[in-house]
Amino acid sequence: MSELTLLILRIGFLILLWAFVFAIVYALRSDLFGQKVRRLPAPNGASAASASPAPSTAPASSESATARTEAIAPAPAAPAPTAQEVADEPVARRLVITSGAKEGMELELGDDQLTIGRSADSGLVIRDDYTSTHHARLMLWSDQWMIQDLDSTNGTFLNGKRVSIPTPVPLNTPVSIGTTTFELRR
């Protein structure tokens, strides 16, 4: 083995070692330099009109009260919005609990799905007498949060209407699971 080959192998090994280090750093980049911010489309007039600007720390009590009555008596509810209606809304970033034991709490929504249920491995654990172990889940389908009921016993209600198929969740619309009601907000 000639000295030159050894020299090349030697330098090659150091490059390999650093390539490994940088591969890890590259895979970690969002951790080290922060998440890339996605620019949100400017909210248009229609959604702004329907949006209630109530701050999350003080949810409107009347709103949550209606949400609860609707949950108990789903009959007079407004029709669930179609996908077209909600398509041009901005993507929800927060989940705000508007009534129930943790009223006023909010949760940042990422890009991952959020599972809801009584089991401890759910993303949002709701422990009451009405919630099933794996009750429902929220998932992001092409920039639209959808709620899917996972065959729960007592059902999931979107704006008072029981959800049977994955349904788009518009902003500021109450979703009820057991005694807890939450809304998605920007």
Add this chain to the structure above:
Amino acid sequence: MPPTDSLPTFTKSIAITVRQPSKLRNLELVLLLVAIGVSGTAIALVQLGVNGAVDVGVLLQAGALGMLALGMHVALRVVARDADPFILPIATTLNGIGVAMIYRIDLARGLVGWEGLAIRQMVWAGVAMIIALGVIIAIRNHRVLARYRYVAMFVGIALLLLPMLPGIGLTLNGARLWIQVAGFTFQPGEIAKIALAVFFAGYLVTARDSLSLVGRRVLGLQLPRARDLGPILIIWVAAMGVLIFQRDLGTSLLYFGLFVVMIYVSTGRLSWVLIGLGLFLGGAAIASRTLTYVEGRFAAWLDSFNPEVYDAQGGSYQLVQGLFGMAHGGLVGRGLGRGDPTITPLAESDYIIASIGEELGLVGLFAILGLYLLFVARGFRIGFNGTDDFGRLLAVGLSFVIVLQVFVVVGGVTRVIPLTGLTTPFLAAGGSSLVANWIIAALLLRLSDEVRHQPRLVVDE
């Protein structure tokens, strides 16, 4: 109970897709293959550098170790799908480079087969990986550990005291840190540091309010009450006991530093760090005057190139040879198998950093330090993301065990601080250290898996 019959099938078809492909594990697999490649290349380069030919036998043995790492990866896919994907590849790389370096020193000394340290290191690495896997499988929930915090304390203290027992205690190179049972030597203190980290985390979760909230403010620092100083004094006395009776500066610094850092992280009070540093520096200053071996270490550190110190028994010969070795390596090193690391005593354990510095140079040494940095950054990140305080403290404590070892060893070898005998995590020859560090990696993997599994919010009636 969906209202119509057509709906359940639709729901079920979606339910299947709930099980998402594990992106993290696939990333881990790619990185792990690179890690195994790096380790294999290192061993092959050592053989080329020393003998000029590749010996397939040793490569196959190392390959078996690589298969074990892959097996661990496969097991993680089942038992900890969301564990951090960087810890296993980094640990594997460091372990592999360590094996390559030890093998290189074996070759220089003419040790082959079971005489050599490299083969023993490989066996220990295999044992350590299997134990680590056992830890991941056995501990499904780290909060179980919090329940056993006082058990962990007694285990930690017992392991610390074990080498002091006559009959099984063994003194090597002046330090009484080993036990010898049936021909096997083991350093129980390595395991003790994990037990103590568990105990400190469990204890501080319950005690931190009294340690952080009360006390008088003096010169902008909130000083704790005198009665709250109890625990830190006890740990200080224990650390000083290790320093005096087991004659080991490094281990003593490790235990005390671990406690000080964890108390700082749990209370956020700078005063604890100052009190801790003051106590340790005070103790070290007294020890450097009264204990001859500490005195010798200080002299070797401050006055390494003095011929008298250099030639003295337990003087700076080793330290200076290590420095010469690293200088010989320069920026890009002599190349694996092309330097003379064996001139330095203990080139395979305490001085493995100097051996690597000689053969891989500053560039290679910094890559190794970069790997440690990433490993520890992951550990801190896991702690930061944790949702329960015990898990957070434990992740920070375990990561800090690694940091402190690296700092003490690299600092000692490069003459930044007095030389103390700690092992370089994953690199240095020594079974107990490998087992302990792989257990730390396993606990971090378990903690990171739970971080992602934990509920974001719990609504409790």
